[in-house]
Amino acid sequence: xxxxxxxxxxxxxxxxxxxxxxxxxxxxxxxxxxxxxxxxxxxxxxxxxxxxxxxxxxxxxxxxxxxxxxxxxxxxxxxxxxxxxxxxxxxxxxxxxxxxxxxxxxxxxxxxx
Amino acid sequence: xxxxxxxxxxxxxxxxxxxxxxxxxxxxxxxxxxxxxxxxxxxxxxxxxxxxxxxxxxxxxxxxxxxxxxxxxxxxxxxxxxxxxxxxxxxxxxxxxxxxxxxxxxxxxxxxxxxxx
Numbered sequence: 421x422x423x424x425x426x427x428x429x430x431x432x433x434x435x436x437x438x439x440x441x442x443x444x445x446x447x448x449x450x451x452x453x454x455x456x457x458x459x460x461x462x463x464x465x466x467x468x469x470x471x472x473x474x475x476x477x478x479x480x481x482x483x484x485x486x487x488x489x490x491x492x493x494x495x496x497x498x499x500x501x502x503x504x505x506x507x508x509x510x511x512x513x514x515x516x517x518x519x520x521x522x523x524x525x526x527x528x529x530x531x532x533x
Numbered sequence: 534x535x536x537x538x539x540x541x542x543x544x545x546x547x548x549x550x551x552x553x554x555x556x557x558x559x560x561x562x563x564x565x566x567x568x569x570x571x572x573x574x575x576x577x578x579x580x581x582x583x584x585x586x587x588x589x590x591x592x593x594x595x596x597x598x599x600x601x602x603x604x605x606x607x608x609x610x611x612x613x614x615x616x617x618x619x620x621x622x623x624x625x626x627x628x629x630x631x632x633x634x635x636x637x638x639x640x641x642x643x644x645x646x647x648x649x650x
Contacts, residue, residue, distance in 0.1 A: 461624070463643045466638060469638065523577050
């Protein structure tokens with residue numbers, strides 16, 4: 421069964437600090453890995469997408485890494501801001517005919533001033 | 534990035550009535566759209582895949598007669614919750630697949646909060 425697990429479930433950090441969120445997956449066949457940010461009561465917004473051959477991708481203060489051998493990914497947030505408070509969802513795409521996405525349960529990040 | 538809109542953003546209806554939610558891709562054509570529901574503190578659960586010009590594909594456990602999906606154009610898909618009950622109260626999110634790039638991005642709408650009283 422395809423699964424995506426994220427840790428920690430929730431995280432509270434001070435404004436300005438860095439943090440790293442983790443994602444482990446067992447999805448086959450693997451196509452791509454995505455990180456989304458979801459504000460409360462809103463739809464997810466894409467941060468990064470990485471294919472099998474990519475092991476790092478940045479989007480501003482967000483940097484995602486991918487280790488396809490160990491099936492792990494991380495999302496590093498640098499110099500956190502209050503607006504970073506949201507849920508961060510790791511999603512893995514599988515190419516099996518029509519692409520299917522497997523969603524992680526997310527990490528709830530809270531930035532405090 | 535591309536924009537996907539949903540309407541309405543929230544709706545309250547009485548038990549037994551039907552509610553229609555619209556999902557539009559504003560600046561690209563989408564032959565495939567997806568409908569998800571999300572309960573509090575849980576992740577998105579795929580309900581169905583909506584294909585333009587053909588019948589939707591429903592995930593296991595999703596009643597196709599209760600959640601009617603119509604994808605009549607390349608920019609519009611609708612989800613109708615028929616005979617809604619309080620247990621249908623949830624956050625419904627659509628996404629549209631953009632096939633213009635190497636990796637097919639899915640752009641999500643802002644969601645529709647449905648409350649059935």
